Amino acid sequence: MKEVKLFLGPQHPGMHGNSSIHMYVDGDIIKRSYLLPGMLHRGFEKSMERRTWMNNIALIPRICVPEPDPNEMVFALNAEALASVEVPERAHWIRMLVLELARLSAHLMAFGGIGGPTGLYTAMYWAQADRDSILTLFEEITGQRVYHMYITIGGVRKDLPKGIEKKILAFVDDLESRLPDYENLVLNNPSVQARTKDQIMLPAEVVWELGVTGIGMRSSTGKAYDLRKVTPYARYDKVEFDVPTATYSDAHTRLTLKYLEMYQIIRIIRQILDLMPAGKVREKALDGSALRWQVPAGQVYSAVEASRGEYGYYTVSTGGTMPYRVAVRGASFPQATLGIEKYLPGHRIDDAALWFDTMGICSPEIDR
Amino acid sequence: MSKINMQLKELTENVGKSYSVLQVDYPTPNQAALDFQPGDVHAVLAYLKGQGFRQMSLLSCVDWIEDGQFQLVYLLFNWEAGLRLQVRTRIDRANPVFTTVTGIYPGAKYYERDVHEFFGVEFNGNPDSSKPLFLENWDDMPPMRKDFDPQAYSDRKYKAREYKTDFNTKAGEGQ
Numbered sequence: 011m012k013e014v015k016l017f018l019g020p021q022h023p024g025m026h027g028n029s030s031i032h033m034y035v036d037g038d039i040i041k042r043s044y045l046l047p048g049m050l051h052r053g054f055e056k057s058m059e060r061r062t063w064m065n066n067i068a069l070i071p072r073i074c075v076p077e078p079d080p081n082e083m084v085f086a087l088n089a090e091a092l093a094s095v096e097v098p099e100r101a102h103w104i105r106m107l108v109l110e111l112a113r114l115s116a117h118l119m120a121f122g123g124i125g126g127p128t129g130l131y132t133a134m135y136w137a138q139a140d141r142d143s144i145l146t147l148f149e150e151i152t153g154q155r156v157y158h159m160y161i162t163i164g165g166v167r168k169d170l171p172k173g174i175e176k177k178i179l180a181f182v183d184d185l186e187s188r189l190p191d192y193e194n195l196v197l198n199n200p201s202v203q204a205r206t207k208d209q210i211m212l213p214a215e216v217v218w219e220l221g222v223t224g225i226g227m228r229s230s231t232g233k234a235y236d237l238r239k240v241t242p243y244a245r246y247d248k249v250e251f252d253v254p255t256a257t258y259s260d261a262h263t264r265l266t267l268k269y270l271e272m273y274q275i276i277r278i279i280r281q282i283l284d285l286m287p288a289g290k291v292r293e294k295a296l297d298g299s300a301l302r303w304q305v306p307a308g309q310v311y312s313a314v315e316a317s318r319g320e321y322g323y324y325t326v327s328t329g330g331t332m333p334y335r336v337a338v339r340g341a342s343f344p345q346a347t348l349g350i351e352k353y354l355p356g357h358r359i360d361d362a363a364l365w366f367d368t369m370g371i372c373s374p375e376i377d378r
Numbered sequence: 379m380s381k382i383n384m385q386l387k388e389l390t391e392n393v394g395k396s397y398s399v400l401q402v403d404y405p406t407p408n409q410a411a412l413d414f415q416p417g418d419v420h421a422v423l424a425y426l427k428g429q430g431f432r433q434m435s436l437l438s439c440v441d442w443i444e445d446g447q448f449q450l451v452y453l454l455f456n457w458e459a460g461l462r463l464q465v466r467t468r469i470d471r472a473n474p475v476f477t478t479v480t481g482i483y484p485g486a487k488y489y490e491r492d493v494h495e496f497f498g499v500e501f502n503g504n505p506d507s508s509k510p511l512f513l514e515n516w517d518d519m520p521p522m523r524k525d526f527d528p529q530a531y532s533d534r535k536y537k538a539r540e541y542k543t544d545f546n547t548k549a550g551e552g553q
Binding site for chain 2: 047048051053055056091092218219220221223233235240241308309310311312313320322324326334335337339343344347348377
């Protein structure tokens with residue numbers, strides 16, 4: 011049969027974000043495929059070179075829509091490493107709280123998002139509703155729902171509002187009591203199982219070849235390759251949590267790990283609220299007005315474990331009021347680019363969206 | 379700053395025995411930055427991959443326009459030991475050509491395309507390195523170079539919009 015050229019996305023219920031997969035299909039089997047990125051390319055890296063260190067905090071969360079906080083965190087970590095700033099103890103814990111809430115909301119979005127390519131829209135509605143509760147918590151903590159601009163150089167912007175601990179606990183208690191419903195709805199659902207079990211494999215060799223991190227890496231290597239464990243930042247070495255792993259990575263395994271991680275996030279959040287000390291939340295990072303900060307010269311890379319894997323910034327400073335260069339390592343860059351070129355072919359057309367979803371691909375962090 | 383990781387120190391010393399390291403820097407306790415001559419990079423990367431640095435997290439480029447050089451930065455990570463390395467080299471800005479590292483780290487393929495598109499560095503041996511990736515119909519110099527001015531590009535490329543309608547309705551007029 012003749013090869014036919016097809017585009018999956020950007021307008022497709024199963025596509026996550028504004029990118030497209032260019033496929034050459036024979037029947038319903040994909041023969042060749044390429045990612046067509048760039049639809050969300052907004053020149054972040056260039057823009058960052060033209061803004062002060064402080065102004066950048068308002069720009070960078072926009073790089074990743076579902077989970078913006080790792081951006082602020084790695085940017086702050088880099089500037090703090092260059093300027094040798096010690097962050098107050100309480101700020102570390104608040105940062106962890108914000109990062110875990112962000113991870114929970116991103117996991118909910120991705121776990122429920124499986125409803126798109128499988129036609130199970132109920133999962134999406136449930137997850138979005140729960141995510142919205144987290145956004146409401148964020149609104150109380152930071153003043154913003156989606157882009158928080160909260161973690162900043164030297165700590166966090168302001169202290170937690172009074173009584174937020176109770177609301178967070180009430181929310182995680184409620185969510186935890188309903189997580190088994192999610193399991194029944196998605197993981198135990200025969201129609202989802204038929205689409206995901208033994209489908210869309212990710213062997214460990216491919217993980218190493220591409221440089222896949224996050225759940226993809228942990229689901230096939232069986233090791234706790236989580237930056238929170240391997241190189242603990244903030245105070246992740248002071249809280250107890252398990253990293254779910256597996257050695258057989260099909261789409262269902264990766265979904266299951268995402269589901270299991272939600273329990274661990276809730277466990278971490280409870281410990282944070284329990285252990286968080288009182289005190290200052292922000293150190294005056296550098297002398298003078300925040301708009302005239304000069305960060306000492308140097309080149310440093312920092313990464314945190316985002317919901318999709320290693321998320322990092324490489325920052326170069328020449329001692330000026332603006333960064334000289336910032337390079338963004340999007341967590342899903344390897345699997346979305348080389349992964350789609352090499353490992354999507356051979357799958358069926360209807361699995362392409364599922365492939366995209368369960369590999370944890372987020373378009374804006376690829377385009378930047 | 380806390381003490382530099384001993385294992386990392388040992389590793390950089392070992393690298394220094396076999397290859398000529400131009401400069402060593404420790405930006406964080408678990409991270410070392412090593413500068414090499416362009417010709418040494420591939421051998422060093424192959425050696426480090428054998429030492430547990432199985433992941434290349436990022437390949438990036440910095441435009442040192444005043445020195446007339448591009449700096450290529452390979453960020454490696456060792457998941458077992460939690461160590462990070464910046465392997466850096468500087469190439470001539472006027473003739474930015476380097477050899478691909480996809481033979482060592484296959485995942486570098488698209489990072490090289492990214493660096494080619496935004497800085498104009500040619501990677502010999504990467505068949506796709508000069509294909510466009512993010513930018514559609516780009517007709518100017520690679521945009522991440524320091525001498526590229528986005529404002530001038532925008533002014534040249536797009537006509538300034540003329541507003542003919544007065545959108546500020548006067549009081550009492552309404553729609």
